[in-house]
Structures are given as C-alpha cells and as structure tokens.
Amino acid sequence: MKQGSMFRKKTVPLLTMISPVTAWLILLIALPLLYMLVISFCGTDDSHNIVFRFTLKNYAKLFDPTILSIYSNSLIIALLTTVICILVAYPFAYIMASTTPFRKTLMMIFLMLPFWTNSVIRLYSWRTLLGVNGYINILLMKIGLIEAPIEMLFTRGAVVLGMVYTLLPFMVLPLLTVIDKLDGGLIEASGDLGAKPAQTFLHVTLPLTAPGIFAGSIMVFIPCLGYFFVSNLMGGGTSQLIGNVISRQFKEAFNWPYGAALAIMLILITLLIVKIYTKTGGSIDDLGVM
Amino acid sequence: MRRRRKNAIKKHTSRVFSALVYLFLYAPIAVVILFSFNTSKRNVLFEGFTLDWYAKMAGNTALLESFKNTLLVAGISTAIATVIGTITAIAMFRYKFRGKSIIDLLLYIPVVIPEIVLGIALLSVFSLVNVPLGLGSMIVAHVTFQIPFIVFTVRARLSGFDRSIEDAAMDLGANRIKVLTGITIPIIAPGIVSGAVLAFTLSIDDIIISFFTTGAKSTTFPLKIMELVRSGVSPDVYALSTIIILATFVIVLISQITVYRANKKSVKL
Amino acid sequence: MAKAIVEIKNVNKFYGDNHVVKDLNMEIAEGEFLSILGPSGCGKTTTLRMIAGFEQQTQGVITVEGERVENKEPFERNVNTVFQSYALFPHMNVTDNVAYGLKMKKVKKPEISERVENALSMVQLEGFGKRFPAQLSGGQRQRVAIARAIINNPRVLLLDEPLGALDMKLRKQMQIELKNLQKRLGITFVYVTHDQEEALTMSDRIAVMNDGVLEQIGVPADIYEKPATKFVADFIGETNIFEAIEVSADAAGQVALKSEIGEITGTDSEFSEGEIVYLSVRPEKTLLSAAPVSGYALRGTVRENIYIGTVTKTTVILQNGQEIRVANAAGSSVPEAGSALYVYWNPSDAVIIHSKSGKIIDAFENVDLSEYVEGSA
Numbered sequence: 001m002k003q004g005s006m007f008r009k010k011t012v013p014l015l016t017m018i019s020p021v022t023a024w025l026i027l028l029i030a031l032p033l034l035y036m037l038v039i040s041f042c043g044t045d046d047s048h049n050i051v052f053r054f055t056l057k058n059y060a061k062l063f064d065p066t067i068l069s070i071y072s073n074s075l076i077i078a079l080l081t082t083v084i085c086i087l088v089a090y091p092f093a094y095i096m097a098s099t100t101p102f103r104k105t106l107m108m109i110f111l112m113l114p115f116w117t118n119s120v121i122r123l124y125s126w127r128t129l130l131g132v133n134g135y136i137n138i139l140l141m142k143i144g145l146i147e148a149p150i151e152m153l154f155t156r157g158a159v160v161l162g163m164v165y166t167l168l169p170f171m172v173l174p175l176l177t178v179i180d181k182l183d184g185g186l187i188e189a190s191g192d193l194g195a196k197p198a199q200t201f202l203h204v205t206l207p208l209t210a211p212g213i214f215a216g217s218i219m220v221f222i223p224c225l226g227y228f229f230v231s232n233l234m235g236g237g238t239s240q241l242i243g244n245v246i247s248r249q250f251k252e253a254f255n256w257p258y259g260a261a262l263a264i265m266l267i268l269i270t271l272l273i274v275k276i277y278t279k280t281g282g283s284i285d286d287l288g289v290m
Numbered sequence: 291m292r293r294r295r296k297n298a299i300k301k302h303t304s305r306v307f308s309a310l311v312y313l314f315l316y317a318p319i320a321v322v323i324l325f326s327f328n329t330s331k332r333n334v335l336f337e338g339f340t341l342d343w344y345a346k347m348a349g350n351t352a353l354l355e356s357f358k359n360t361l362l363v364a365g366i367s368t369a370i371a372t373v374i375g376t377i378t379a380i381a382m383f384r385y386k387f388r389g390k391s392i393i394d395l396l397l398y399i400p401v402v403i404p405e406i407v408l409g410i411a412l413l414s415v416f417s418l419v420n421v422p423l424g425l426g427s428m429i430v431a432h433v434t435f436q437i438p439f440i441v442f443t444v445r446a447r448l449s450g451f452d453r454s455i456e457d458a459a460m461d462l463g464a465n466r467i468k469v470l471t472g473i474t475i476p477i478i479a480p481g482i483v484s485g486a487v488l489a490f491t492l493s494i495d496d497i498i499i500s501f502f503t504t505g506a507k508s509t510t511f512p513l514k515i516m517e518l519v520r521s522g523v524s525p526d527v528y529a530l531s532t533i534i535i536l537a538t539f540v541i542v543l544i545s546q547i548t549v550y551r552a553n554k555k556s557v558k559l
Numbered sequence: 560m561a562k563a564i565v566e567i568k569n570v571n572k573f574y575g576d577n578h579v580v581k582d583l584n585m586e587i588a589e590g591e592f593l594s595i596l597g598p599s600g601c602g603k604t605t606t607l608r609m610i611a612g613f614e615q616q617t618q619g620v621i622t623v624e625g626e627r628v629e630n631k632e633p634f635e636r637n638v639n640t641v642f643q644s645y646a647l648f649p650h651m652n653v654t655d656n657v658a659y660g661l662k663m664k665k666v667k668k669p670e671i672s673e674r675v676e677n678a679l680s681m682v683q684l685e686g687f688g689k690r691f692p693a694q695l696s697g698g699q700r701q702r703v704a705i706a707r708a709i710i711n712n713p714r715v716l717l718l719d720e721p722l723g724a725l726d727m728k729l730r731k732q733m734q735i736e737l738k739n740l741q742k743r744l745g746i747t748f749v750y751v752t753h754d755q756e757e758a759l760t761m762s763d764r765i766a767v768m769n770d771g772v773l774e775q776i777g778v779p780a781d782i783y784e785k786p787a788t789k790f791v792a793d794f795i796g797e798t799n800i801f802e803a804i805e806v807s808a809d810a811a812g813q814v815a816l817k818s819e820i821g822e823i824t825g826t827d828s829e830f831s832e833g834e835i836v837y838l839s840v841r842p843e844k845t846l847l848s849a850a851p852v853s854g855y856a857l858r859g860t861v862r863e864n865i866y867i868g869t870v871t872k873t874t875v876i877l878q879n880g881q882e883i884r885v886a887n888a889a890g891s892s893v894p895e896a897g898s899a900l901y902v903y904w905n906p907s908d909a910v911i912i913h914s915k916s917g918k919i920i921d922a923f924e925n926v927d928l929s930e931y932v933e934g935s936a
Binding site: 452454455457458459460461462463464465468473476477479 | 611612613632633634638639640642643644646647648649650659660663664707708711
C-alpha cells in the first residue's frame with residue numbers, strides 16, 4: 001500500500017513529465033549522432049548508397065592536403081573572428097556595464113535587435129556596401145586612403161567580417177555578465193595600493209573577467225567552424241570552411257560516409273575545446289543560453 | 291582639473307566607440323531598407339525612390355510562400371518545443387531520478403556542437419527510416435534544437451522558485467494538475483515566454499538545420515534568399531525584409547518596454 | 560484532556576538511511592495550542608509535514624479525526640498550513656490568495672467574497688485585497704498567509720515557524736495576536752518552533768523533540784520546572800546540571816546524592832539507591848553562601864558578574880572546573896569577582912532526572928564509583 005502511494009505520488013507524475021523529452025532526445029539526438037558515427041566507417045556504392053562494410057578510408061581522406069588546408073583556413077578564420085570579437089566586445093561590454101541601468105537596457109535592446117531579424121539578408125547587404133563600386137570604396141577614395149577601388153568582397157577578410165557581424169553578441173553577453181559582477185571596490189583597492197590603471201587592468205580586471213572571455217570565445221569559435229553560409233555569401237567560394245566541405249558531401253557529392261567522418265572530426269575538435277574550457281574552470285552552464 | 295579633462299575624454303571615446311559598433315551593426319540594415327526603395331534593380335548605388343518593389347513583392351508568390359513556410363515551421367515547432375521543454379524543466383527541478391545527468395548531457399549537445407553536425411545527423415536518420423523531407427521533417431528538426439533553449443531559460447526562472455508555494459496550493463485543496471496549471475506555470479510564465487521567443491527567433495533565422503532537413507519543394511525565407519544569391523537578389527526581397535525588420539523592431543520594442551515596466555513594478559519581490 | 564484530534568502512533572520516518580523521526584507517539588487534543596519545539600534537524604518540521612501530507616511516514620499510523628490519512632493527498636486532508644516562507648502566490652493579489660482554498664472547493668462566489676472579507680478583517684488587513692504580495696511588508700504577508708489558511712475552517716492549523724522571518728518586536732506582537740486568534744477560533748494549532756521562549760508564551764502544551772525523538776510533552780510549567788530529560792532541562796532556559804548517584808532518602812523525599820565533586824541534595828519521589836541521575840537547578844534557584852552549607856560540597860570561585868538589566872549573572876567555577884551560573888535579581892548584592900564561595904540550593908528547587916535508557920553517564924565511565932561513595936561517607 002505504501003509502495004502504491006509512493007508510485008502514485010512520485011513515479012507517475014515523473015514518468016509522464018519526463019518521457020516525452022527522453023524519447024525525443026534519444027531518437028533525435030543520441031541515435032542520429034550514433035548513426036553518423038556508424039556510417040563514417042562505411043563506404044558507398046556507385047549510386048551513392050551507403051554500403052555497411054567497415055572501412056577507414058573516410059578517415060584516411062581527412063589527411064588529404066587539400067582537406068588539411070581547409071581545416072587550417074577554417075581554424076584561422078575562427079581564430080581571427082574570436083580575437084576581433086574580443087577586441088570589440090570587451091570595451092563595448094565595459095561601457096555597457098558602467099552606464100546607467102536605463103541606458104544599459106537601451107544598449108542591450110539595440111545590440112540584440114538585429115539578431116531578431118534575418119541574418120542572411122543582413123549579410124547579403126554587406127555585398128552592396130563592400131562591392132567594388134560600393135559605398136565603402138567610394139568613401140575610402142573620397143578621403144584619399146585609396147586611389148582605385150579595391151576588391152574587398154570574396155576574400156578571407158570578408159568572411160571574417162561576416163562572422164564577426166553574425167557572432168558579436170555571443171561575445172558581448174558573457175562578457176557583460178562577468179564585468180557586471182566585478183566588484184568596483186577591487187579596482188579602487190588596486191588603485192589605492194598604487195597600481196596604475198593599466199596595471200589594475202592587467203592584474204585585477206583581466207583575470208576576474210577571464211571566464212567571460214573564455215565562455216564568449218567558445219560561443220564564437222565553434223559556430224565559426226560550421227557556418228558555411230557565411231562563407232558562401234561573403235567569400236563566394238574563395239574561402240572554404242569545414243562546414244562547406246561537409247555540406248557539399250551531403251548535398252552535392254552524395255558521399256555521406258565521408259561527410260560523416262568530417263563531422264565526427266568536427267565533433268572531436270569541439271569536444272577538445274570544451275574539455276579545455278571546463279578543465280580550466282569554465283562552467284558548461286555559461287555556454288549557449290542568452 | 292586634469293582629472294576632469296581625463297574623464298571627459300574617457301566619456302567621449304566611449305560614445306564614439308559605441309556609435310561605431312552600432313554603425314557596424316545597423317549599416318547593413320539601413321542598406322536593406324534603403325535599397326528596397328531603389329529604382330535600380332542592381333543593389334549597388336541608390337539611384338532614385340520608388341515603391342515598385344513592394345508591389346512586385348506582393349505578387350511574388352514563391353517568395354511569400356517561403357515566408358509563410360518560415361512562420362509555419364517556427365510557430366508549430368516553438369509550440370511543441372515550449373510544451374516539452376517547460377515540462378522537462380519543471381520535472382528536472384522537482385525530482386531527482388536516475389538518468390537525469392544523461393538527459394542533461396543530451397540537452398547540452400545541440401547547444402555546444404556546431405549546428406551542421408546536428409543537421410546532417412538528422413538528415414541521415416530521416417533518410418534511413420524513409421521520412422519524407424519537407425515541412426514536417428523540418429519542424430521535427432527545429433523542435434530538436436529548440437528544446438534545450440526552452441529548458442535552460444525556464445530552469446533559470448525556476449531556480450528562484452519557492453517550492454512551498456506548490457505545497458501551499460496543494461494544502462489549500464488544489465490537485466497536481468491544478469497546481470501545475472494554476473500556480474507553477476503562471477509564476478514561471480516570464481521564463482517560458484522568453485524561452486519561446488528565443489526559440490521562435492532561432493527557428494525563423496535558421497539556415498543550417500533547415501538546409502539539410504527540408505525537401506526541394508518546401509523552402510523557407512532564409513533558404514530562398516540563399517538560393518537567389520546565385521542569380522542575384524532583386525529588391526523585392528529587400529522590400530519583404532524591410533517589412534519583416536520593421537515589424538520585428540516594433541514587436542521587440544513594445545515587449546521590452548512592457549518587460550521594463552513590469553520589472554520596475556515588481557522589483558521588491 | 561479533550562478528545563484527541565490528531566493521533567501519531569509509532570511513526571518512523573527515514574530519508575534513505577537517515578532516521579529523522581523515531582518511534583513518535585503523540586496525541587494532539589481538540590482545540591489546543593500545541594508547540595513542537597526543538598533545535599533544527601530534530602524532526603519537528605518533518606512531523607508537521609507528515610500531518611499535512613507533504614511527506615509520507617515510513618512506518619506507523621497518523622490519524623486526523625480518527626481517520627487514517629496515509630492514503631490521503633494533502634489536498635484531501637482537512638488541515639491547513641502556514642509556511643515559514645509564507646508561500647504566497649506572487650501572481651495573485653491578496654484577495655485571490657485568500658480565496659484560493661474556497662475556489663478549489665468550488666464555493667459560490669458571493670460566499671467567497673464575504674468570507675474573504677471576514678478573514679482579512681480577522682487579521683486586520685481590511686482594504687489590502689488588491690495589493691500583491693510583493694507590495695506588502697513581512698508582517699502583512701504573514702497575516703495574509705494566516706488568513707489564507709484559516710478561511711478554510713480547518714480542523715487543525717499547522718504552523719511551520721511562521722514568525723521566523725520577522726524582527727523581534729513584530730514577533731512578540733504577532734505571538735499575542737496568534738494566541739488570541741486561536742482562542743477565538745477554537746481551532747487546534749500545531750506550531751513548530753525552535754524558539755523556547757515563543758513556545759512557553761503561546762502554548763497550551765509543548766512537545767520537545769531532539770534528534771527525531773519526542774523527549775517530553777506537557778504544559779509549559781512542567782516542561783520548565785520538571786524537565787523529564789537532560790536535553791529538555793538544557794534546551795529550555797538555562798540550567799546547571801550535575802551528574803550524580805543517589806545515596807539515601809529521608810521520609811520527606813529529600814535525597815542525598817554524590818556527584819563527582821562531592822555531596823549534593825535534591826528531592827525525588829522515585830528514589831532508587833545507587834541509580835545514576837542528573838540533577839538540574841535553574842540559575843535563579845541557585846544560591847551562594849560565604850560559609851559551607853550542610854549537604855552541599857560545592858566550593859567555587861566567582862569568575863565574573865555580567866549585568867543584563869533585570870538580573871546580574873554570576874559565573875562560579877567549581878573545583879572540578881564546572882561552570883555554575885547564578886542569577887541574582889536586580890538590586891540584590893553581588894559577590895565580588897575572585898571571591899571564594901559555596902554553592903547550594905533549596906532541595907525542592909532541584910529536579911532529579913532519571914536517565915531513561917539507564918545508560919552509564921559518560922563522565923562516570925572512568926571513575927570507580929563505589930570507592931568514591933564509600934570513601935566520602
């Protein structure tokens with residue numbers, strides 16, 4: 001009887017509440033990822049069907065020089081994007097944290113507003129601005145920085161710009177959180193103890209806000225590796241990312257096993273980065289939720 | 291004296307810097323709006339004002355269809371994800387059970403791994419079990435990446451929740467369903483709403499997951515634009531985007547003002 | 560005693576291996592104000608939550624109005640609770656909070672509004688109906704929580720440290736109000752608290768719990784003056800405790816005892832030669848004398864006097880290092896610090912506590928008692 005009442009009071013509500021999500025997560029996250037792992041060790045026949053026979057050739061192909069150069073290009077773009085995001089977002093978050101609550105809310109709304117709207121169209125309109133005959137070239141010539149229009153679009157720089165443009169708030173938000181929590185008394189104490197502002201920044205502010213920098217970096221770096229559409233729009237195919245290669249295997253070359261192997265590689269890189277992050281004291285809870 | 295000047299300089303650089311960041315963020319949006327009124331079809335320079343593109347957009351059924359699909363997918367997937375995610379968050383807040391950490395781990399996967407991985411994994415499984423690719427498969431895929439965001443935002447809201455409030459309701463005669471619908475859910479409603487809004491925007495703006503999980507016939511607005519990029523995006527797309535952007539701005543501003551006012555009222559809690 | 564409205568029989572509660580309520584037996588009489596008093600973690604809140612139905616006992620029976628309740632959900636029991644955190648519904652105004660229980664019972668609207676008004680006036684909150692909990696002070700929230708519970712006319716009202724979050728002054732005021740309210744309504748109150756003063760002022764009876772065990776249940780005067788266990792003597796007010804062995808008794812019930820430091824005297828109706836007991840004397844009953852007092856071999860040195868208004872507290876250190884607290888009423892002469900004095904009391908003021916378990920007291924474990932008793936006779 002007692003068992004029955006426990007069952008009625010706890011087990012039944014728990015099972016009703018938790019089974020939909022459990023089923024969903026297992027069927028649509030766990031199994032698909034496992035299946036991808038399985039096909040990454042398979043081959044294909046002539047009509048691109050998956051042949052379930054164990055092979056390592058997909059993984060061997062990952063060390064092809066052209067693929068390696070795409071990996072390095074991808075990592076360079078992700079790294080550049082992350083560094084630029086830090087350099088822009090840090091002072092911006094600092095300004096936000098030190099202004100009045102009303103202005104801060106306002107700055108926050110106007111930071112987030114663009115991200116409630118279609119990112120493809122916003123990226124696409126950069127092509128108008130950056131084009132050879134576009135307004136930026138016109139402006140640069142007017143102020144005499146350049147004599148002839150320069151090609152800015154379809155370069156690695158354009159891809160990085162697109163990435164920064166798309167991912168900047170993901171750097172600002174975690175930074176704002178840590179800077180907000182910063183105890184102003186510590187800055188004053190450091191000054192009181194004779195540190196110049198630069199020294200205070202280096203020895204007090206920076207170490208205390210480092211967790212935000214790490215969290216933001218992960219939230220910028222990892223998506224960069226996969227955002228093939230940014231490279232399509234801004235690089236026009238000149239600057240290939242891992243994401244572009246994977247996408248091509250699935251949508252054009254129809255070599256899914258090879259694409260799966262590339263994706264497994266991408267997961268491994270991601271896990272490595274997250275592992276380093278948590279090992280250095282980062283909290284997984286700080287990632288992802290805005 | 292010197293100190294005051296230093297502060298003034300600091301203030302100035304702050305303002306200039308912020309202005310530049312906002313210029314960077316809003317310049318492309320300004321271009322979208324401006325060029326939707328441009329007489330030239332080529333989106334290079336502004337040549338003259340016209341409303342032609344808005345008329346043209348109204349007749350572009352393929353474009354409107356894609357936008358309708360976007361709203362449909364976002365609406366349905368957000369509704370499903372909000373229900374599942376909210377219930378999950380409440381259950382995980384209330385109960386300790388075996389396998390909780392596994393659910394937690396699975397929830398983090400879509401947040402942390404690059405979207406493209408989830409996209410192709412879902413595509414692989416859909417084709418394995420012969421799920422036809424279209425709006426249905428896309429909705430399922432969207433729900434999958436939306437659930438964690440709902441769970442996390444609702445959970446954040448629940449972390450300050452006093453469980454004896456639920457006990458009190460039960461003590462006063464409310465059964466479990468009434469406690470959930472009349473007490474718990476209304477109290478955490480702000481968390482549910484912000485989670486749902488976030489999930490909705492993620493869905494509307496999604497390119498990568500949709501790219502892999504939809505079929506040739508059912509395209510969304512972002513995918514349509516990607517498709518048009520090759521042949522050149524004509525300003526009627528800008529016209530539709532302008533309407534969407536302005537509508538979004540109005541909605542966000544109104545909701546933010548409401549939230550700001552509501553917060554100001556209930557700070558004491 | 561009136562008829563029991565709540566009966567707790569042989570109740571045990573385990574959280575995993577953690578035994579939080581041990582063999583609890585308690586009868587709560589209809590219409591009484593019973594406090595369950597004890598330190599945090601003593602099982603008092605768990606007991607309350609078992610009566611309310613939020614927790615299920617592992618073993619034993621709980622009945623309310625003669626009916627077993629283990630299969631009744633909290634929402635099926637005719638008891639209501641006032642929570643420590645008040646647990647007001649933040650999204651409802653005061654009226655809706657108070658009306659909630661009646662709405663759940665599907666009471667008609669006009670009746671609800673009438674009863675809400677009555678309940679609010681009973682806790683002196685007329686006109687606060689439209690306010691939200693966030694707009695109320697702590698004391699006002701407290702009153703709403705009480706109104707929300709009593710409006711349902713429960714047979715038993717359970718209160719879980721309801722005044723814990725209030726400041727001292729408001730607390731005292733609410734104690735009186737609560738007591739008056741209980742008298743007026745005639746509802747049985749079960750009041751959980753860790754504040755012994757609060758329990759003493761408000762209760763008809765007090766149940767003292769420690770470590771999951773019911774140590775003593777009785778009227779406040781008995782709890783204070785005739786503590787049944789060492790814990791009760793120690794926890795309720797201040798006291799001086801001696802461990803001693805009973806030696807002899809005279810016809811009047813006066814008992815001679817042997818403590819570690821020497822002879823002491825008390826009264827005991829249940830004298831049993833050779834039994835090891837505790838002897839407890841309240842500081843206000845403890846006396847000091849310049850000359851030795853027959854029957855008391857307690858010589859000590861005054862360490863300090865602390866003036867605290869109504870009394871001056873004197874600490875005396877006995878020769879074995881034990882600290883004795885003596886309370887001198889204001890105005891009486893206070894011994895000088897450092898002076899050597901003798902401690903004694905009226906035998907009738909000392910309470911002898913029979914250690915129920917019969918366990919040898921720790922302090923005596925390494926002492927050869929028989930030799931001690933004979934040698935000093």
